[in-house]
Amino acid sequence: VSTATNIAQKKFDNCIMNASGVWCSDENELTELDRSEASSFVTKSGTLQPRKGNPQPRYFPTSLGSINSMGLPNQGLDYYLEVVNRLQQRKPHKNYFVSCTGFNVQEDISLLKKVAVSGFTGVVELNLSCPNVPGKPQTGYDFETVDNILKTVFKSYKGPLGVKLPPYFDIVHFNQMAQILNKYPLAYVNSVNSIGNGLYIDDTQEQVVIKPKNGFGGIGGDYIKPTALANVHAFYQRLNPDIQIIGTGGIKNGRDIFEHILCGASMVQVGTALMKEGPDIFARLTRELKAIMRDKGYEKIADFKGKLQYIE
Numbered sequence: 079v080s081t082a083t084n085i086a087q088k089k090f091d092n093c094i095m096n097a098s099g100v101w102c103s104d105e106n107e108l109t110e111l112d113r114s115e116a117s118s119f120v121t122k123s124g125t126l127q128p129r130k131g132n133p134q135p136r137y138f139p140t141s142l143g144s145i146n147s148m149g150l151p152n153q154g155l156d157y158y159l160e161v162v163n164r165l166q167q168r169k170p171h172k173n174y175f176v177s178c179t180g181f182n183v184q185e186d187i188s189l190l191k192k193v194a195v196s197g198f199t200g201v202v203e204l205n206l207s208c209p210n211v212p213g214k215p216q217t218g219y220d221f222e223t224v225d226n227i228l229k230t231v232f233k234s235y236k237g238p239l240g241v242k243l244p245p246y247f248d249i250v251h252f253n254q255m256a257q258i259l260n261k262y263p264l265a266y267v268n269s270v271n272s273i274g275n276g277l278y279i280d281d282t283q284e285q286v287v288i289k290p291k292n293g294f295g296g297i298g299g300d301y302i303k304p305t306a307l308a309n310v311h312a313f314y315q316r317l318n319p320d321i322q323i324i325g326t327g328g329i330k331n332g333r334d335i336f337e338h339i340l341c342g343a344s345m346v347q348v349g350t351a352l353m354k355e356g357p358d359i360f361a362r363l364t365r366e367l368k369a370i371m372r373d374k375g376y377e378k379i380a381d382f383k384g385k386l387q388y389i390e
């Protein structure tokens with residue numbers, strides 16, 4: 079059986095990789111991902127200037143997942159482009175993803191211009207869903223701004239580009255977002271980012287567990303899998319077929335990956351579980367997915383991608 083896939087007409091020999099923000103903040107972590115069974119990696123979202131991010135503690139793992147309010151700490155887009163462009167010199171090289179995010183549409187344009195002149199030949203992921211920069215609204219929940227950003231971006235950036243979206247919780251919002259997204263030549267939509275502004279409490283100390291924002295942070299892990307699957311399938315049902323879906327959220331075993339692909343995902347990304355288990359997780363996940371495919375008689379992921387059945 080093969081777990082290979084294609085995104086933006088690029089071949090990946092495995093449909094499993096990291097989620098932006100996890101194990102991808104510097105060259106060391108990116109190199110560890112590159113050496114793992116993951117078929118690619120995406121960098122931490124790069125900004126125009128490096129950022130320290132929010133005060134610690136700003137990440138906390140729980141038995142069912144995680145809460146984070148990192149605050150977009152990163153080395154700056156230039157750093158990630160330098161690392162990735164060096165890795166992509168090797169023969170053969172994998173196809174890589176670089177994530178970036180600006181604080182307004184002009185910054186998004188500047189970031190993409192940097193990518194264009196850098197010689198990067200991979201795929202850009204524009205993060206529209208960071209929930210943890212105090213005072214910065216979730217771009218993905220401002221539909222007019224999303225429309226304006228994509229209209230402006232696609233005037234100047236001609237390379238393969240996907241967007242990272244927050245989770246939506248209303249059918250009308252799925253419809254409205256799909257209507258906007260279908261206007262643009264997107265390579266893919268990546269659903270979902272963490273569920274923003276959750277709260278986890280340590281009841282022995284009667285206290286929150288992260289410092290920023292009085293303990294409010296993005297939720298990942300088991301808590302968000304039903305929401306992630308719904309967003310993957312909702313967009314799979316609504317987007318025109320040349321906009322692919324990357325499924326992120328609640329993946330920690332082969333079954334979770336199988337379900338994301340059943341919902342329509344062409345690639346899946348792992349966040350919280352990767353943070354807990356490290357890059358060895360990709361060998362385990364690949365083994366588990368292949369075992370499920372063998373049991374069910376599927377040769378390749380196209381055999382079951384998007385084939386979720388309803389109850390008539």
Ligand SMILES: O=C(O)c1[nH]c(=O)[nH]c(=O)c1I
Pocket residue numbers: 099123146147148149150151205207208209210211271272296
């Ligand atoms: O706080 C972060 O750095 C962060 N945390 C998330 O859970 N999602 C994001 O897109 C980002 I940019």
